[in-house]
Amino acid sequence: MRFLPLFLDLSSGTIALVGNSPAAINKLQLLRSAGASVRWFSDDEDASAELLTAGGPGRVEIDTSRASDIDASQFAAVVIAYGDKRDDAIAGRIRAAGGLINVVDRPDLSNFIFPAIVDRGDVVVAIGTNGASPVLARRIREQIEALLPARLGDLAALMGRYRERFAKARHASRSLRRFWERVVDGPIGAAALAGRWREAETALARAVEDSRSPEAPSGVVFLVGAGPGDPDLLTLRALHTLQNADVIFYDDLVTQEILARARRDAELVFVGKRKGEPGIGQDAINRRLIEAASAGKQVVRLKGGDPFIFGRGGEELEQLRQAGVSAFVVPGITAALGCAAEVGLPLTFRQEATQLTFITANTSDGAEAVDWSAASNPHTTVAVYMGLSAAGTVRDRLIAAGRDPKTPVAVLVRGTRPDAKALVGRLDELPTLAVAAGSGPALLVIGEVVARSEPWRASLSRQEVEVAA
Template sequence: MDFLPLGLKLAGHTVVVVGGGDTALRKARLLHRAGARLRLVAPQWRAELQALVEREGAGGECHRRAFQDDDLEGARLVVLATDDGALNERVAALCAARGVPVNVVDRPDISSFVFPALIDRDPLFITISSSGVSPVLTRRLRARLEAWLPSRWGRLAGILGRFRAPLARALPDRKAREAFWERQLDGPLVEQVLSGHESEAEAALHAAVAHADQERPPPVDGEVYLVGAGPGDPDLLTFRGLHLLRKADTVLYDRLVAPEILALAREDAELIYVGKARDRHTLPQDNINDLLVHYAREGKKVCRLKGGDPFIFGRGGEELEEVVAAGIPFQVVPGITAASGCAAYAGIPLTHRDHAQSVRFVTGHRKDGSVDLNWAGLVAEQETLVFYMGLVGLREICARLIEHGRAADTPVALVSRGTTDAQEVITGTLDDLADRIEGREIHAPTLIIVGSVVSLHPRYRWFGAADTGGA
C-alpha cells in the first residue's frame, strides 16, 4: 500500500489550510471536528469557511492574502486546496523539507498523506482509502457501509471504553480480558445497545465486570476451526469462515489460501504455513494433525485454513481424527469447492438438463500416486466428471476414459488457477487436450472438467473471467 492508515490526534494543534473554495471548506470541517486549530490562508474565501475557522473557542486565524513561507510555522499538518499547480508544488516541497505532512488535493503524487473517506460513529470510526487514485470509488463504498452500520455502534464502543479501566483492575491478565470481551460481544450486549436498551446493557456489563475475577477460568483446551477458504478468489470466503478466522489465535494455512484471505486474520495471530504440493510436503500430514492438537491444548483457538472445501479432497476428515480423539471442541465450516467455483468462473455449468443429469468429483491420483480408478464407472455420457489434482495424469486419464467407452470427441476443459485474476481455461476433447497443452507452462492448481457441459464455454462465461479458449 502507498499510504499507511493512522489515527492522528489534532486537538489543539495548528493545521494550515491554503485555499478558500468548496474543497477547502470540506477539509476544514473535517479538521475542525478533530479539534484542530485552523490557520486559513487565501486571497478570498467563502463566508462559511471564515465562520468555521473563527468559531468561538476554536482560536483559528484567517489571513486574506497569498501564501507566505512563514505560514508554516508551528503547523502540524498542511492542506493545499488551490488550483495553482505551481504554488501547490512549491508549498509541498517546503513541507517535505521541514518534515511537515502535507495533503495536496487531487495530487497524491506530491502528498505525504491523503484523506480517506470517513464513517464516523464517534468514538468508533472507519476509514476507506484508494490512496488518492479513486475518490469516487471510496465515496461509493462509504455510502454502502454507512447504510449497513447503525449509528449506535458508536454508543457501544463508548460503553466498552468506559469499562476498560475497571476490567483491567479486576483482570490484570491481558488474555483473560480478551476472553471476557469475546464472551460479552457474543452475548446479548450488542443487541441490547443496538436496539436502544443502553441502560440495561450498561447495568449488565457493570455486574459482569464486578464479578469478572470470580468467573470460572476457561477450559484448558482451546478449539479447532476447520475452515474452507474457497478456490482462490478471496470474495468466496464465507461469513462464518471469516468470523472464525478473526477469532483464531493460531492459523495453519496451505498453499492454496490467497494472501488476501490471510490478511483478514487478527494482527496478533500466529500464522503457520503447512502447505503441500505434489511430492513436496512442507510438513507430513501426521505432523499437521499433531499441531492442531498441540496448539489447542495450549488453550488457543486454532484455525486450520484450507483451500476449497476441507471435506472434498482436503483431508479434513484425517485432520479431525486426532482432534476428536483428544476430545477437543471443533467446528467445520464448508468452503466453495474448486469444482463449483472454477466451473462457475469458467462459464461451465456442472449440470444442465440438456447435457448432464449428474456430476462426479474424482481425485486425479490415489495416495500412491497412481491413476488406477474405476474407469468403467466413469463413462456415462450424461454425467460430468471433475478431476482434482489430475494435471500430471491428464494424458492417461483421457486415454483410459476413451478405452472404457467415453467418446473421443467428448469436450474437456483444463482450468488453471481458477477464480483468480490469473485464471486460464484451455478447452479441447479427450483425444486432443493432452497434445494441446504439450510443452506449455500450466500453473497449479488445476481442475479437469469432462463432459458435454464444457461445450457451453465460453458462451456462459461471466464477463470478468479470463479465457484462452481452445488455444
C-alpha cells in the same frame, strides 16, 4: 499502498488552511466538525468571516498575511486548496521543510490525504484509494454506512470506560482479546446497540468482576474451506472465523491474499505438502490441532476449496472428536464449482449433463486404481481433482470405460487467481493440454458441457479467423 492510514490527534496543534475555493470551505467544515483549531489563510477576510457563522466545535482564526510565508513548523499540518499554480509553489516549500501537507485533489503534491470517513463517534472508519478515485471511496463509504449500527461508537465508549478496570481485575488466565470479543458479540453488545444502556453497563460491570477468577482452557477447532483461491470467494462465516483465530494451520493451496484476511496477530503455521518436497504427515497435523485446542486457543485449519471434498477434513474431524476437542466445519466453495463458474462452464445442463461426478486422481494407489466405469455415461460431467500429472491415465481409463475420444475437456489451472489459465480440447488430447497448462493446482473437466464454456467458444472463434485468413 502509498498512503498508510493514520489518525491525527487534532489537539496536538493548529491546522493551517490556505485558500478560498469551495474545496477549502469543505475542508474547513470537516476540520471544525472534528474539533480542530484552524488558522485560515484567506485572501478575502470579509467573505471568510461570513462563513464562520456555520456551527462547529473547532476554533478558527483568519489570517490575511501571505500564504507563501507560512512557517510549517508552527502547524500540525497544512492544507492547501487554491486550485491553481500557487498550490505547487507553496507545497514544494513546505515539503522541503519537512511539513505535513495536503493539497486538495493533488496527491502528487501531498504527503497525506483526507480519506472518506464513516463517523460513529469513538468508531471512525477511513476509506482511501491513494487519492486516485474519491468517487469510489465515497461509494464504499455509503456501503459501510449502511452496515454499521448507529450506536456502535457509543458501545466503543462504554468499553473504553471499563478497559482499565478489566485490565487490573482480570486473572492472568483470562484473555484480553477473548473477553472483549464476548462483550461485542454477546448479550452485552446486543443490549448496547439496542439502546439498553443500563442493562449493558450492569452486565459489563458484572463480567469484569467475574474475570477475577481463573478461566478453564476451552479451545475449539474450525475446519475452514478457503475456496479455490480468490479471497472474495471466502464465505462470510469463513472470514469471521479467520478474524477471530489465535492460530491458523494452512495448506499449500491457500493463497497469501486469503491469509491477509486473517487477524493480524494470528499465528500462521504452514502444514502443506509441496510436490517433490518432504511435508508434515497427517498424524502430525492432527496432533498439532489437538495440542493447540487443548491449550485454550481458537484454532483454524484452513484448506483450499472445501474441507470435505478431497481435503481430508473428515479424517481430521474424527480425530478431534476422539480427543474430545470441540470442532466445527465451515464449508468453502470447492474448486469444481469456483473454477468452472469463472470460465462460464456449467457442470450440469438440462437433458445434456444430468450427472456430476467428483474424482480424485491422487489416491494411495494412483489414478489406475480408480473405478472409471462410473464416469462412462456421456451425460455425466467428470471433474478430476489433482489429475494434472495423471492426465494420460485419466484419458486412457475414460476411453477404455467407453467415453468418446472426441468428448470436450477443459484443463483449469490456478482457477479464480490472477494467473488463472484455461485450456480446452478433446479427451484424446488431454495429456498434451496438461503439459501446455504448466504447473499449479489444476482441475480437469470432461463432458459435453465444456463446449458451452467461454474458452471453448473463444477457440471456435480463433479457428474461424484462421480459416478466413
